[in-house]
Amino acid sequence: MSWKKALIPLATLPVILLLAYGFWTDPKAIPSPLVRKEAPNFRIAVFDGAEMSLASQRGKPVIVNFWASWCFPACYEEAPLMEATWRKYKDQGLVMVGVVIQDKDPNAREFMRRFGYSFPNGPDPGSKISIDFGVYGVPETFFIDRQGRIAYKQVGAVAPEVMEAQIQALLKGQGA
C-alpha cells in the first residue's frame, strides 16, 4: 500500500526538522529577555567617589558598558571607541557609564588610565548589577533609550558602525 510506504519517510520528517533547527541555531546566541523592557535601576559608586543612579538619568540616552581589565582582547579592542564616543556625544546629552566586573580596583584604574577614560566607571561588588542585567560575559553593552528601556544589547566588543547606528537611534528618540 502506498500510504504505508510513505509512512516511514513521513515519520522521519519531524526528526530531520528538529535536527535542522538544532544545527541552524547558534547555541551561544542567548536572546536577552530584557531588551525592549525597562532597564533595571542601579546605584553605582564610581571611582572618583561620586555616586550615580540609572533612574536619575531618565530622559537621556544611556550606554552601560560592562567590562574588566582581565577581559582581553575584546575589552581592550572596544575601549578606545567607548572613550571616543563619549567625548563625541556627551554634549548632546549622552550618558555613558562603565560597570567593572569582578576586577581588582588597581587593575581597573590602570585600564582606565591606559585608555584615558573620562566617563564615570565603578565597580560592581557582588556582581549584583551584572546579574540584574543578565550579563554572562564581558564586554556587554546596553543601549538605553530616553524612556529607560533597553533598546539594544551588544555581546562582545561593539563595532564602530553598530555604536554609531545605536547612538543615532537613541538620540533621535523622543524625550521622556
Place this chain on the structure above:
Amino acid sequence: MREQPSQPSMPEGAWRPGRAWPLVAAALCLLAAVGLACAASAPPTSSTALDDRVREIASDLRCVVCQNLSVADSPSDLAREMRNLIRELVQQGKSRQEIQDYFVSRYGEFVLLAPPKHGFSLLVWVLPFLALVIGAGGVYLVARRWATRPPGGPPPADPAYLDRVRRELHEREDGAA
C-alpha cells in the same frame, strides 16, 4: 417507657456541636496546610538549612558562563556571586519559585537546567515518550503479523524447472547404465 431527658429545642439549621466537627476538622486541615506552606517558604533558621536551601535552588539554575554545570556545582566567580544572591533572597523570605522567576527574567529560560514544560521546550519532554509509544506500537503490529502468518511449506517450484531436473536425472541414469 422511660422518658428521655428533654433536649433544648433548636430551630432547624441552627448550630449543633455534632454538626460542627467536620467544619472544625476542615479548618484544622487548612490551618496545617497553611502552616506547612509557610514553613516551606519561611527563611531557614539554621546555617545548614540555609546552605541546603541555597544549594537546592542553585542546582536548578544553569551557570551561564559554563558548559552544562549548575550554579551549585560551578567554581566560576559569577556562579559564586549568584549563590550569594540566592542566599540573600532566601534570607529575605523569597520562595524557590520567586528566585527562579527572578533569574529567568534576567537570563531567560536558558538559565533553567531543566527545560520548562511549556511552549517549544515541551517537545523535549513529550517526544521521547511519544517515540516509545510509536515504537512499541510498531513492534506490536509486526509481532502480530508474524504470529498470525499461516504455517506453510516451501513455495511451489517452477514446473519448467522441475521438468528440467527430472530430464537431467534420467539422462544421468541412462548414461550410467
